[in-house]
Each structure stands twice: as C-alpha cells, then as structure tokens.
Amino acid sequence: MAQAGNSELVDAFEQFFRNYCDNEVKQLAQQYPNEQRSLFIDWQDLYRYDPDLADDYLNQPEQLQRYAEEALRLYDLPIDVSLGQAHVRIRNLPDTESPEIRDIRAQNMNKLVQVRGIVRKATDVRPKIEEAAFECQLCGTLNRIPQSTGDFQEPHECQGCERQGPFQVNFDQSEFVDAQKLRIQESPEGLRGGETPQALDIHVEDDITGEVTPGDHVSAVGVLRLEQQGNQQEKSPIFDFYMEGISVDIDEEQFEDMDITEEDKKEIVRLSTEDGIYEKMVASIAPSIYGYEQEKLAMMLQLFSGVTKQLPDGSRIRGDLHMLLIGDPGTGKSQMLGYIRNIAPRSVYTSGKGSSSAGLTAAAVRDDFGDGQQWTLEAGALVLADQGIAAVDELDKMRSEDRSAMHEALEQQKISVSKAGINATLKSRCSLLGAANPKYGRFDQYEPIAEQIDLEPALISRFDLIFTVTDNPDEEKDRNLAEHILTTNYAGELTTQQEEMTSLEVTTDEIEEMTDQVDPEIDAELLRKYIAYAKQNCHPRMTEEARETIRDFYVDLRLKGTDEDAPIPVTARKLEALVRLAEASARIRLSDTVEAGDAERVVEIVRSTLQDIGVDPETGEFDADIVEAGTTKSQRDRIKNIKQLISDIEAEYDDGAPMDIVLERADEIGMDQSKAEHEIDKLKQKGEVYEPSTDNLRTT
Ligand code: ADP
Ligand code: MG
Numbered sequence: 001m002a003q004a005g006n007s008e009l010v011d012a013f014e015q016f017f018r019n020y021c022d023n024e025v026k027q028l029a030q031q032y033p034n035e036q037r038s039l040f041i042d043w044q045d046l047y048r049y050d051p052d053l054a055d056d057y058l059n060q061p062e063q064l065q066r067y068a069e070e071a072l073r074l075y076d077l078p079i080d081v082s083l084g085q086a087h088v089r090i091r092n093l094p095d096t097e098s099p100e101i102r103d104i105r106a107q108n109m110n111k112l113v114q115v116r117g118i119v120r121k122a123t124d125v126r127p128k129i130e131e132a133a134f135e136c137q138l139c140g141t142l143n144r145i146p147q148s149t150g151d152f153q154e155p156h157e158c159q160g161c162e163r164q165g166p167f168q169v170n171f172d173q174s175e176f177v178d179a180q181k182l183r184i185q186e187s188p189e190g191l192r193g194g195e196t197p198q199a200l201d202i203h204v205e206d207d208i209t210g211e212v213t214p215g216d217h218v219s220a221v222g223v224l225r226l227e228q229q230g231n232q233q234e235k236s237p238i239f240d241f242y243m244e245g246i247s248v249d250i251d252e253e254q255f256e257d258m259d260i261t262e263e264d265k266k267e268i269v270r271l272s273t274e275d276g277i278y279e280k281m282v283a284s285i286a287p288s289i290y291g292y293e294q295e296k297l298a299m300m301l302q303l304f305s306g307v308t309k310q311l312p313d314g315s316r317i318r319g320d321l322h323m324l325l326i327g328d329p330g331t332g333k334s335q336m337l338g339y340i341r342n343i344a345p346r347s348v349y350t351s352g353k354g355s356s357s358a359g360l361t362a363a364a365v366r367d368d369f370g371d372g373q374q375w376t377l378e379a380g381a382l383v384l385a386d387q388g389i390a391a392v393d394e395l396d397k398m399r400s401e402d403r404s405a406m407h408e409a410l411e412q413q414k415i416s417v418s419k420a421g422i423n424a425t426l427k428s429r430c431s432l433l434g435a436a437n438p439k440y441g442r443f444d445q446y447e448p449i450a451e452q453i454d455l456e457p458a459l460i461s462r463f464d465l466i467f468t469v470t471d472n473p474d475e476e477k478d479r480n481l482a483e484h485i486l487t488t489n490y491a492g493e494l495t496t497q498q499e500e501m502t503s504l505e506v507t508t509d510e511i512e513e514m515t516d517q518v519d520p521e522i523d524a525e526l527l528r529k530y531i532a533y534a535k536q537n538c539h540p541r542m543t544e545e546a547r548e549t550i551r552d553f554y555v556d557l558r559l560k561g562t563d564e565d566a567p568i569p570v571t572a573r574k575l576e577a578l579v580r581l582a583e584a585s586a587r588i589r590l591s592d593t594v595e596a597g598d599a600e601r602v603v604e605i606v607r608s609t610l611q612d613i614g615v616d617p618e619t620g621e622f623d624a625d626i627v628e629a630g631t632t633k634s635q636r637d638r639i640k641n642i643k644q645l646i647s648d649i650e651a652e653y654d655d656g657a658p659m660d661i662v663l664e665r666a667d668e669i670g671m672d673q674s675k676a677e678h679e680i681d682k683l684k685q686k687g688e689v690y691e692p693s694t695d696n697l698r699t700t
Contacts, residue, residue, distance in 0.1 A: 006067065012053055013071035020045045028086060029077045037207040038087040039072060040247060043221075044094070057090065058097055061112035061223050061246075065090075087206065091221050091247040101186050102198040104224065104241055114221045115200055115243070116251065117184035118384055123374040124422055125180045125209040133173035137166045142173055180209040181369065181376075182248070184220060188346045188388055201369075204245040214362065214379035215386050215426045217251040258345060258532045268530045271522065272590040278601070281588060283521040286339035289332045290484035291477070295467050298323055298605055299336070302431050303344055303389065303531050304587040306580030307539050318413055320431040321580050322462060324395065326453055327469025328442050333435040337391040340433060342524045345532040346388030350381040352398035352436075358383075360390075360398055361405035362426050364419040375420045382409050385430035395434035396454040403459070410462040434463075443470050446678050464577035465609050491515045533590075540586035542579070542594045549599035550578045557610070578602055642666060642679045646689060647699045656696035 017025050021041060028039050047054035057064045068088040075083070093114035101115055134143040134155050141160025145153050157164050182204060186197040202220050212218055222243035230236035260268075271277060278297065285296040301321065308319035325333045341347050350360070357365050358380035370376045380402070381390050392398075398406070409415050413429045438444075438452040453460060460466065491514040498511055522530070554575050581602035586594040645665055649657035659680075666676035680697065683689035692698050 009053075009064070009067040010071045010074065012050060013068045014075060016041075016046060016049045016053070017071060017075060020049060025072065025075055026078065029079055029081050029083065032081060032083055032086060037085065038089045040089050040091055041068070042092045043090050044092055046090075047094075058093075058112045061090075062110075065246075089208070089221075089247040091219075091249055093221055098219075100198075101184070101200045104200070108224045108241075109226060110223060112221065112223055112246075113243075114219055115184060116187065116219050117197075117200070117217070118187050119182055119212050119214050119216045119218055119379070120185040120199060120384065121181075121183040121369055121376050121378045122212065122214055123181045123370040123376045125178050126374055127176040128179035128205070129169075129174055130177050131175040133170045134165075134167035135170045135173075136160055136163070137168060138163055142170065143167065144173075177205050178207075178209045179203065179205050181374075182212065182220075182245070183369065184218065185384070187217060188348050188384060201240075201242040202245040202248070203242060204248060208245065208248055212248055212250060213424055213426060214377050215383040215428070218248050219251055220245055220248045222246045258529060260529050260533055264526065264529050265533070267526065268533055269590065271530065272588070277588060278585075280521040284524075284527055285343065285520070286332075286336045287518050287520045288488045289335050289339075290481045292332070292336065292469075294605055294608055295325065295336070295469075297601075298465050298467070298581075299340070299433065300588065301581050301584035301602070301605075302433060303340075304534055304584040305431060306583035308429075317576065318411070318429070319580055319583065320413065320429065321464045321577070321584065322410055322432040322434075323465045323467070324434045324436065324460075324463045325467050325469060326396075326436045326438060327467075328471035329437055331469045331471050333469065334393050337393050337433060337435050340389060340391045343527045343531065344389045345528050345535075346385070347391060348381050348385035348388065348430075349391045350393070352392055352394040352396060352402075352434075360392060360402040361409055361428070362415045362417050363401070364417055364422045366420075375422055377417060377422050377424055377426075379426060380415075382428040382430055382432065383415060383426045386427050387429055389431045389433060391433045393435045394437070396436035396439070403456070406459055407462065410459075432463075443468070446675055461571060461573060464573075464580060465605065467609055487514070488518045491518050534587045538587045538590050538592065540583050540592050540594050542582070543596065545596035546582055546594045546599040549596055549603060550575070550582065553603045553607075554578065574606065578606060581605065641669065641671070642676060643683060643688065643699060645669075646680075646683075646697050650698055653696075656692050656698040659695040659697060662697060 017039075021039065024039055028036050043054060043057065046057065053064075065088055069086065072083050072086055072088060077083075090112070093112065097112065098114040098116060099108065101117060104113070104115075129147050129152075131144055131146050132153070134145060135141070136143065136158040139158060139161040141158055143155045143159050145155055147153055155165070155167060158167070180203075182202045183199050184202055185199040188197070202222060220243065222245040224241050225244055226239040227242055228235055229238045229240055271280070274280070278300075281300045282293050282296045285299055302323050305321055306319035309317040311317065325336070327333060338349065341349050352360065357363055357367065358378035360382055361380045362383055363378050363380065364375050365378060366372060366375055381392060384390075405415055409428045410432060413427070415426045415428050417424050417426065436453065436455070439454040440452065443452060453466075491511075494506060494511045494514055497506075498508075520527070557574070578599075582594045582598045585598035585601050586592075642662075646657045646662055649661055649665065653661075662680070663673050663676055667673060671679075680689060684691065687700060689697055689699055
C-alpha cells in the first residue's frame with residue numbers, strides 16, 4: 001500500500017470525487033437518506049485518476065472504503081445535509097479481478113473481487129440488528145451490544161447495576177439494517193461440456209437489497225470472506241467463501257461471453273450462402289446419432305428461434321419454439337438432448353425430476369439458505385435458461401408443482417410466485433426442448449399416441465412441435481443404424497488407441513478418415529457463434545408468398561377437422577408455430593426475409609409431426625381429434641361396439657359371455673382378435689367389464 005497517511009488518502013478521495021463525480025455527490029445529497037444512500041464509483045475512473053489508489057482499493061477494500069466514506073462526509077456541499085451513513089459503493093472492476101466462481105482461492109480472501117453469474121436464490125429482505133440496546137429492567141441502563149454475524153449476543157451483566165438483568169431489547173434505541181442473502185451461480189453460457197455450475201453466496205445490506213430477482217444476470221463486486229463449515233459443536237477446519245456485497249449490477253442480457261471475431265463473421269456469412277446449408281446444419285447436431293433428420297432440423301430451427309414480436313398494443317408474441325421428443329426407450333432421445341449443450345450459446349440441461357428444490361420453474365422455500373427462518377425464492381431450470389434453451393429430459397416425470405406453473409412459463413414466458421409474502425415474477429424467455437417416455441414405457445400401436453403422453457392436453461398444445469419416436473424393427477433401417485453405431489464406436493476405439501498405445505498398425509490417415517465420418521459438419525464452437533450471431537443480427541420478415549403457403553396449409557388442416565363430429569383439430573397456436581419456424585429457417589440463411597422455401601420447409605415438418613401424433617392408427621387417416629381429445633373416432637366406436645357385443649352375448653348365456661364367442665363375433669364385424677382382446681383388457685381395467693369365471697365376461 002502507498003505509504004500515505006490517512007488524511008492524505010481522504011484528501012485523495014475528495015479530489016477524485018470533485019473531478020469525477022461532483023454531480024453524483026450533489027444528487028446524493030439531495031436524495032439522502034430516503035431515496036438514495038450510496039455513491040457509486042467506477043473502479044476504472046478511479047484507476048484513471050490514480051492507479052495506485054485503485055490498486056490499493058483492490059487489496060484493502062475495507063480501509064479504503066472507510067477513507068472514501070470519510071471523504072464523502074467532509075465533502076463541501078451546497079446544501080446543509082450530513083451524509084453520515086452514506087455508503088461508497090465501488091463497481092466495474094477490470095477483468096483481471098473478475099475470477100470465475102470456480103477459480104476463487106484462499107489468496108482472494110479479504111480482497112475486492114467481481115463475480116459474474118446468474119442469481120439462483122434470493123431470500124426475502126429482513127431487518128437485521130447491528131447494534132442491540134438492552135435495557136436493564138432493574139436500573140434502566142441501556143447496554144449497547146454490537147451484533148456481528150453469528151449468534152445473537154446478549155449482555156452478561158448490566159453496566160449500570162452490575163446485576164444480570166433481566167434485560168429487554170429497546171428497538172427504538174437499537175440499530176437495524178435491511179439484509180438479504182443471494183446465491184449467484186455461474187452463467188450457463190460460461191460452461192462448456194456440461195460442467196456443473198458453481199455458486200457463491202453474497203450478503204447484501206441496506207439500499208442494495210431487494211434489487212435483483214432470481215434469474216437476473218449480474219456482476220457483483222464485494223469482499224471475499226470465510227465462514228467455517230460445520231456447526232457449534234463440531235467445527236470443521238474447512239471454510240466456505242462468501243462475499244460481502246458492495247454493489248450488484250444487472251448485466252445486459254446478451255451472450256456476453258461470445259467473442260465473434262471478424263474471421264468468424266466471414267466464415268459464418270460464407271457458410272450461410274452455401275447450397276445445402278440446411279443439410280450441413282442437420283449433420284452438425286449429434287452426429288453419433290443415426291437418422292432423425294427431421295428432428296435434428298427442427299432442433300436446429302429451435303436453436304435459431306423465431307423473432308420475438310412486440311405488438312403495438314404492448315403485448316408480446318414469443319419467438320422461442322418449444323419442442324417435445326416422445327418415444328420408446330433407447331432411441332437416442334437423451335443423447336440428442338445432451339448434445340444441445342455443445343452448440344447452444346446458452347443452455348441448461350436437467351431432468352424433469354429436477355435436481356434442485358426449485359425444479360423446472362421456481363419455488364419459495366424455507367430452508368438452510370435462509371437459516372430456516374427467512375423465505376427464499378429459488379429459480380428453476382426454465383428461469384436459469386432465460387434467453388437460451390432448456391433441455392429437459394424425462395419431462396413426463398416433472399413434479400406436480402411444476403405442471404401448473406409450466407403453462408404460464410411456456411406461453412407467457414414468465415413464472416409468477418406468490419407465497420408467504422413473496423410476490424415475484426421471474427422471466428423465463430427460453431425455448432424448451434423436452435424428452436419423454438410414453439405413459440406405459442413403450443408406445444402401444446393400438447392406442448392413439450396422444451393418449452399415451454403423460455402430459456395434459458393444455459400443456460401439449462403449447463409445444464410447437466411434437467415428435468414421436470417409435471422403435472420398430474425395420475431391416476434396412478436397422479442395418480444402417482448398426483453400421484453407424486459400429487463406425488462411431490470404431491472411430492472412438494481408434495482414437496483411444498492412438499492416444500494410449502505407442503505402436504499402431506493403422507495410419508493417421510486411416511484414423512482421420514474414420515473420425516471424419518462421425519465429425520459434425522460445422523464445428524461446434526463455430527456453430528455456437530453462428531447461432532448467437534444470427535439471433536443478434538437477423539430479424540426476418542415474411543414475404544407474401546411465405547404467408548400464402550402457411551395460410552393455405554392451415555386452412556386445409558382446419559377443414560379436415562370439420563368432418564362429422566370431430567372437434568377443432570389444431571388451434572391458432574399452430575399457426576404461430578409455423579411463423580416462428582419459418583422465421584428460424586430464414587435466420588439459418590442469415591436472411592432478412594422469410595421466403596416461400598422457408599415456409600414449405602416448415603410446413604413439411606409440421607405435417608409430418610401432426611401425422612405422427614394425429615393419424616388414426618386404424619384407418620391411417622389424419623384425425624385431428626386425437627391431438628386434443630386423446631381418442632380416435634374409430635377407437636371410440638370400437639369400444640362402444642365391443643361393450644355392446646358383450647352385453648348382447650351375455651343375455652344368451654347364464655354364466656356370462658364366453659370369451660371365444662365374443663372374439664368370434666368381433667371378427668365377424670371386422671375387428672381382429674388382438675384388437676378385440678386389447679379392448680376387452682382395457683374395459684376390464686376400467687371396471688366396465690369383469691370376469692365372473694375364467695373366460696366368461698359380464699358388463700357392469
Ligand atoms: P433414450 O433417451 O431414448 O431412452 P438414449 O439416448 O439413452 O435413449 O440412447 C441409448 C443408447 O442407444 C445410446 O448409447 C445411443 O447412442 C444409442 N442409440 C439409440 N438410437 C441411436 C441412433 N439412432 N443412432 C445412434 N445411436 C443410437
Ligand atoms: Mg433417456
């Protein structure tokens with residue numbers, strides 16, 4: 001530290017204030033103490049003014065802050081006001097003093113640092129006693145006891161009468177300060193290859209409490225302190241870091257960590273104009289997974305996303321796309337979801353069961369974080385993924401609390417929490433990529449698919465796209481799949497051998513040739529930049545031709561739904577989905593206009609997913625009723641028929657309708673045996689039919 005005396009340092013700060021923040025100090029004086037209680041100073045300004053002073057601030061923050069606050073009190077003000085309790089809060093440290101949370105070490109102790117991250121948890125704001133005034137009930141003396149962190153300190157004996165109380169806290173004479181605890185977690189975009197984010201707790205006081213909400217991206221400046229692990233009885237030699245927060249600023253919510261160089265830009269623009277860019281994109285997602293071209297294209301569109309629109313009336317239409325992969329186990333869903341982490345500029349990967357108490361949405365809890373006393377608001381995956389993508393595996397297993405909050409999260413893209421005095425709205429402007437297994441583990445070909453998805457129709461309808469993945473044997477496909485998986489594994493074996501063994505019969509060329517086959521077309525790092533670049537710079541608008549294509553498709557779909565007694569097949573939501581998808585398709589080309597080709601591309605995708613989910617498995621016809629109501633018309637007819645059949649036959653026999661007769665008659669009316677058996681089983685499960693004796697049936 002500079003060998004300056006205290007008063008010289010105070011003078012130095014006074015000079016600095018005069019040169020750099022005279023207006024701010026004057027404003028503070030006018031607003032003090034009700035509206036404003038802090039003077040915020042920029043470290044970079046301080047450095048420009050006096051590099052030594054700025055460096056000292058980093059190393060001895062506590063002392064320097066005292067001098068700075070002293071200078072503030074001595075400052076010559078035009079109005080007569082004392083800035084007695086005003087704070088000096090420093091912000092904007094250089095990158096060299098902004099370690100990643102995971103890199104904080106013992107040497108950072110008691111130093112000023114800045115951390116960046118996303119607010120994961122925040123307690124509610126409560127008054128904390130800083131100095132307690134104990135009034136002796138015998139002699140009336142006030143005993144002032146300063147309260148530091150830890151337990152509440154009480155006087156041993158009265159300073160007046162030297163007796164041991166009893167005492168009572170006099171609130172008017174005590175000093176309180178608003179206090180709040182925050183937990184900051186490393187931002188999703190800073191993490192590569194699925195690292196677990198690390199967190200740091202920050203204690204904030206007075207005027208900077210209640211300023212941030214979970215989900216906010218912040219830069220926090222403060223002093224790192226230690227807190228011993230363990231409890232009163234068993235203290236551990238290991239300590240935890242926490243930060244005494246000095247300033248907490250909300251960051252611009254862009255992809256701040258992405259350095260897109262001029263060279264990258266050139267490469268991105270070059271790629272965007274190439275023929276077959278869409279195929280290249282598809283070949284850049286999860287190359288180890290064979291097939292799924294449509295799914296992969298859709299995932300890519302999701303990453304680029306549509307344009308978020310602000311309407312003149314103040315409302316907002318989301319540009320983010322939500323997509324669900326539902327299918328048989330072992331079909332590569334989890335693998336594809338996991339790959340998103342490699343290429344999404346900002347992503348959160350989690351399981352529906354959730355790894356934290358906040359689950360997928362958010363929660364207000366009373367746990368250790370608030371010392372079991374204060375309520376804590378915690379952000380779940382969809383909040384942490386704000387402005388990015390949330391990949392949620394096993395979505396069907398999500399907690400019931402999440403199910404209800406999910407509707408708002410997906411459509412309005414915010415989550416409201418109102419519990420125990422906490423009223424907050426968290427932002428969740430993210431795309432959801434979900435994977436789920438069918439309700440009974442595996443798809444049943446006799447059941448309409450919509451009935452086998454364990455999510456309520458209102459939630460299902462919020463997905464822009466739903467892909468169903470069935471695992472049925474198919475010789476050609478199986479052969480290709482086997483070839484692909486074997487190649488992938490072989491390429492992996494070669495690479496491992498190359499690394500682990502000194503002598504090898506295969507040449508480097510051969511190895512390269514093998515690995516080339518399973519490498520992504522566009523390198524993951526470049527693709528991340530490509531996506532971030534397109535999202536930032538490209539806001540396409542529809543051409544008339546594109547609008548026409550989408551309009552025609554939609555009207556045609558709706559027409560199909562007006563047959564007979566089928567209710568409305570698809571809602572206007574699908575229309576918005578088409579628009580979003582088409583915009584995303586234009587963004588891949590970095591184009592500012594959505595062409596007819598984009599519209600056709602996405603109509604193709606939507607048509608195929610609707611068919612997957614909406615085709616009557618028996619007639620093969622598109623039956624939109626399935627998507628919304630969960631049963632097909634032919635299936636409803638069949639259920640009615642078979643029940644009728646049983647009750648007819650039952651009347652002819654004393655012991656109930658014999659199974660073989662039922663199946664025989666079913667066959668006569670054109671229902672094959674396996675379907676009839678399946679339907680009977682279901683009627684039994686529902687309790688509409690029972691078996692009074694083996695192979696005899698009765699209706700209830
Ligand atoms: P799911 O989540 O659908 O149950 P997983 O993603 O866990 O399935 O996949 C199981 C395994 O099968 C993985 O190792 C995956 O690589 C492999 N696999 C499944 N389908 C494919 C495919 N189409 N191409 C390559 N590998 C596949
Ligand atoms: Mg899985």
